[in-house]
Amino acid sequence: MTEPLKIGLIGTGRIGQVHAASVAALPETTLTWVCDPFVEQATATAARYGVTNVTADAAEVLAAPDVDAIIMASPTPTHVDLLSTAIDAGVPALCEKPIDLDIARVDALRGKAAGSTTPIALGFNRRFDPDFAEVRRRVAAGEIGRLEQLSITSRDPEPPPIGYVAVSGGIFRDMTIHDFDMARFFVPDIVEVTARGAHQFDAGIRDAGDYDAAVVTLRGAGGELITITNSRHSVYGYDQRLEAFGAQGLLQVSNVSPTTVRAFGPNGVEGRAGYHTFFLERYAEAYRAELAAFVRTIRDATHESPGFEDGRAALVLADAAVRSAAEGITVPVDLHA
Amino acid sequence: MTEPLKIGLIGTGRIGQVHAASVAALPETTLTWVCDPFVEQATATAARYGVTNVTADAAEVLAAPDVDAIIMASPTPTHVDLLSTAIDAGVPALCEKPIDLDIARVDALRGKAAGSTTPIALGFNRRFDPDFAEVRRRVAAGEIGRLEQLSITSRDPEPPPIGYVAVSGGIFRDMTIHDFDMARFFVPDIVEVTARGAHQFDAGIRDAGDYDAAVVTLRGAGGELITITNSRHSVYGYDQRLEAFGAQGLLQVSNVSPTTVRAFGPNGVEGRAGYHTFFLERYAEAYRAELAAFVRTIRDATHESPGFEDGRAALVLADAAVRSAAEGITVPVDLHA
């Protein structure tokens, strides 16, 4: 059996905890370093998983001899510099999305990333969800013929705290960015973005200059039409669905219920108790599979993980959506430029 | 175009009204006589459909020159004599089930029915329900290979009035009889009956010496196992389902909802408003198709309609179930004897 991959974790917030748990659960990985400027939190996380190396300094992790790869769950503004250092150190990195909210900063790193062989993986975990991955595989296998239309529905149970909204980069860069990547999972080459935003229920979001709901239409280089429907709230839980329509059929992903139980009573029939209401439950398996793919990408160069260019592309599409929604025009994009 | 078949209707109660409406809706039939000892009710029905011939005497209908066939929706005790007269007159009859509650009376007519070429159809309308008929057709076409198991669920929304229960012949002869015929629709030759009845919720039914719930297991001559699950109440509406299981798969009939609408809310997801709660709504199309098959049976000798022997077989199975439930034994039957 191969030695497990030694992982250094940068950032121990909510998403950092998810990754720590995945590393512990996966036989192919072992956690060796935990890093957070909030050292107390880093120490607690390290203790939970029996890790002895704790630091507030990410550079120390990257320089450590017992680190084969890092997982970057630190705040977005730290990503670009950290990625740059990781590339210099030749340490593979799994970086939470987005790379940065500012395309200029992303583009400044683009050349170095392209010129390096150090694997950089972007944390678009939904690509690894069993449902979405199955549809992607079956579409690729030709089951529905040429892909013509893709419909993505993505609604969050509740809006984020208003303080977060203010620094989030707006709904397109913060929430829709997942859907832009999902669109590119099926149609990598997007050539056109049309977006409409709305103020439907949250005055705080409106006052912060953001939308609480949005609809985006993308066009692929092959003429594919992709629609994304977003809302920042959903009283029935996390609403994450997708339909791939092609010349020979349709494949559909429904929401995930904890059980199959359906109820029949005087007030209704065939109802289920509810969907997952938290993205960590909904995507628990996806996070594990994401890490496993990162290991394979490093060891076997399988290129399964979405990379730097995928992270950049999602941001380019988000920026185009911002402009389209503001100006009422369709915005052409060239992801290869 | 062929001349419509001239129909005489005997009996204008609830089920008689259903047939009158079906006759009016079907281009191949026309209503020419209406008969009921309650002449006022017969007259009202006749008026509704523009029929001029009204009588309290069924014999007058059978003797009338403008009657090609009769529909018998009169009370059960009248069936045997009326069928006998119809056979003598050579007038095809669609007779509501059961033929009679007393197998001796049925057997007394059996020879005459067998010796006659006059079509006698029994009102087992469920055979003509589009869902059940589709499964039957696909099983016959071999889609699931050899049929091994059949599961029939049949629950009524509410128990009948207690006065009716007393004269109904009991749950097996009154309610399960439909399921016995459905079993024979798939497996005509039943060789064994095992039944258990229960007193679950209705003291009146118990006091009348009847069960309010029952489970029956039948065995077919080919080793098929058939289960029937009955209840006299169902708070979520008419529960009428079936599963045919075979060596190559399973075909399943679900309950019928008025629309496809599903609701998603804070208290549950994917629920539908409810099923039909009345058998005339649930089986509206079946009654129309039953009449159409009766016409084809008369005109083209297609033998689509269940006949006298089917009516008798259901009663034989019901009688065996009564005995099995009472004595705690499996009862062998020979439907050919």
Next chain:
Amino acid sequence: MTEPLKIGLIGTGRIGQVHAASVAALPETTLTWVCDPFVEQATATAARYGVTNVTADAAEVLAAPDVDAIIMASPTPTHVDLLSTAIDAGVPALCEKPIDLDIARVDALRGKAAGSTTPIALGFNRRFDPDFAEVRRRVAAGEIGRLEQLSITSRDPEPPPIGYVAVSGGIFRDMTIHDFDMARFFVPDIVEVTARGAHQFDAGIRDAGDYDAAVVTLRGAGGELITITNSRHSVYGYDQRLEAFGAQGLLQVSNVSPTTVRAFGPNGVEGRAGYHTFFLERYAEAYRAELAAFVRTIRDATHESPGFEDGRAALVLADAAVRSAAEGITVPVDLHA
């Protein structure tokens, strides 16, 4: 009982046949006149329903004493003149959509229609589909709170003949027009149209200057976002779905299967044989309910039927979609202007 409404039918093509059958099936209506320049076809239709009055001249129908209302199933270019004559004659009309392909011609009649009390109903039959109508009723009853998003999926089994495409007015005026009206069934006041068309599979349609697929985003006056997804083909049958999303939940309309039967086998589970592939089967009940509503609109002034302004609004939205798709801009509209 009230005397049935005497109906004159103008046009005996495919859709005219549907209406003739609905008139025959509805007790509240009776067919008294049949009109078509193809007199032979008119005569055949009349014979089928026992009607003695046949003519090639619509004016004769409008002048006849035994005509209480007309159904206009004649070609689109005849609609404006015929409506004008019907209004002059005070004869209520149920007019197949669209009123006309040219908004100028529609606007020329607008004043007269608005000034008249003669009921003009537009044939937007989908409003009367039991599924869509149920969702509309439940949304109106407040079940999902404030309506925020509406998603309409509408795909035809196969593209129309290319000769028809050339004179159809294009996908937005010919096909999406139903969806524009469905959008307005829920959100009458639309203020903005954004559309993208595509050439995905049919070279003939592209050469005729039309799209074979389209996505439209509408905005309602209350900030509602509505998406329409269209394709001119669908290998799995008529795809007609809708989701209404609100602050308190979601209501969903699925496609309609002829039966509830599901199959389980070695190659897959829970599958149904297929959907309706023909709009007349899918919307059979809607056509009957449309006629019944027309009768009530005439007799009881219930205003259930969509009217002239609804017909005009759908065309205004279609025109805006044409422009939006061509120019890559969002087009503001004012349906009250």
Next chain:
Amino acid sequence: MTEPLKIGLIGTGRIGQVHAASVAALPETTLTWVCDPFVEQATATAARYGVTNVTADAAEVLAAPDVDAIIMASPTPTHVDLLSTAIDAGVPALCEKPIDLDIARVDALRGKAAGSTTPIALGFNRRFDPDFAEVRRRVAAGEIGRLEQLSITSRDPEPPPIGYVAVSGGIFRDMTIHDFDMARFFVPDIVEVTARGAHQFDAGIRDAGDYDAAVVTLRGAGGELITITNSRHSVYGYDQRLEAFGAQGLLQVSNVSPTTVRAFGPNGVEGRAGYHTFFLERYAEAYRAELAAFVRTIRDATHESPGFEDGRAALVLADAAVRSAAEGITVPVDLHA
């Protein structure tokens, strides 16, 4: 944090491997001993989980100081003696079902088990399946009112090897035993058993004197009617469903699919790719939850685990089913005797 419970595993066959993996995955447990007469297999299992204590002698495990509890996955004939020794040693045991195929041997141990406070848990893993457990919890909470009928469908993908059939004790003791326990999970006090077996597709099973399909009807002390439908094959995968019907409604468990993906194509719509075909996949979560409940039963005396009397009751019902099927009679049982 509490010290993990130290587990000794007896038996390293297929089911032993499942338990070893569960122990490794559960933070509350740690594997300290592995025992199997096939020492090589025991050693390999121990190596996989980093365990140093390996033995061929179960007595050594029970005597070891670093064993807090044992899991018995050894062959059925070893269970009674091992349980007896475990009780004497005061070591809690999780024993795979059945306790024994011979009720006399079970009864011989019954008094000792009843007189001891050492927790004995029976491996009826299905009680811990999230779907079944949810229905049980909701029934207990009164959601469907008084429970009246329970329908259990249980079909295996394929029959076991014929060599196994010969020593299995027959379908009722080997396969239906799970369903008997599931019945008792809802209705502990069963008073009557009626069973019918059949020879439907497997000549080898018939020649071995066993059935390949069966239907069982149970009656509960409260008048509940329970039906169990079994088959030893199912071409569409593991078929494990349940319906609980009560005065106020119905709760239904469907089969579990790996994903939610549904396909729509020219040959059918709404189909899923397939169900799990292996019980370890279908019940993976149930095995983990079973172990967690065993820990709580030991530590907190929660009595969540089914115990010795549950193991005995299932066998009593199986024996009654054998007799009922053979003699064609309903067999009364008294589980308290």
